Amino acid sequence: MSIYYMEQQTFSTKDKYQIYDTNRQQILEATGNRSTGTFDRVFGNFFSIGYTLNVNNIEGELVFTLNKKRGFIWSHYDMLVNKDLHASIQEEKSLFKSNLIINSSLGEYKVNGDVFAKNFTINKAQNTVAKIKKKTFSFGDSYEISVYEEDNYKLFIATAIAIDNCKHN
Template sequence: MKFYIREKIFSIGDKFSIQDASGNDVFNVEGKVFSIGNKLKIYDVDNNEIVYIEQKLFKLLPEYNIYLNGNYAARVKKEFTFFSNRFDIDSNMGNYEIEGDFLAHDFSITKNSSTVAQVNKKWLSWGDTYEIDINEQENYAFILAMVIVVDQVLHDNKKNNNG
């Protein structure tokens, strides 16, 4: 199933809407404006919190925890490698990895060595837009949370390198 994440450029703090292929809002993401470390929540269309994402502080490399419906689900950690960029996911939902060309915003998410999601950045629209194609057997909110973590890490790296 395809989803689209559009970052709202003019909002205070992090705000994203997640839409399906028909353009219907299916999730909303809101970040805390004045918090130490990134903290984001994903809400369904009825405004129920279904995912909480929290940045772990004082880590050499970026690291986030993901909670589904209030329960710990995973730790997403950027790995240091000389030849490739990748994120390692320690999850109670399976063995996931995120690899690809992060500078081009083109990457895949694998579970037990099989691709479960493909992510591509669309440069044509006003504001950043990700197209995420997720296998139907996967937990959509969980996969989308991982994509949002990657986006936060890329955004923070860009901000730190320019500021």
């Protein structure tokens, strides 16, 4: 098992996240575009005009892109690796649950969240492969991502970004 930490930069006009490994060494940085990002921060929980976040390693090389699609109320994200679709992350159509579905090249995952959208479990065929926990007392949004399926840590980081964007922005 590996643990990753994600922190959203506060007081910024665009979404920006730093992702750290178990040893608290920064490994990734996600940055959104300013023009549509500001609109999405204000209205994104109800209506999205589309939005892109680029996730780079510490050398500045693109690792993956997370595209929020245009939509109304329920968010839908595409994770692109080398411009190829790697996964789709979509909120389930429910007013009282914080659940998502991930369809990826490696299969389907179910993301189950609690009522307050603070704790999430990611399952594949009834097996827990990752957990995402939003820290309660932190300056800005901060998450702990526990990964049991090591080869897919980038997918679970993308899922944590999507959760923050659709549940806590």
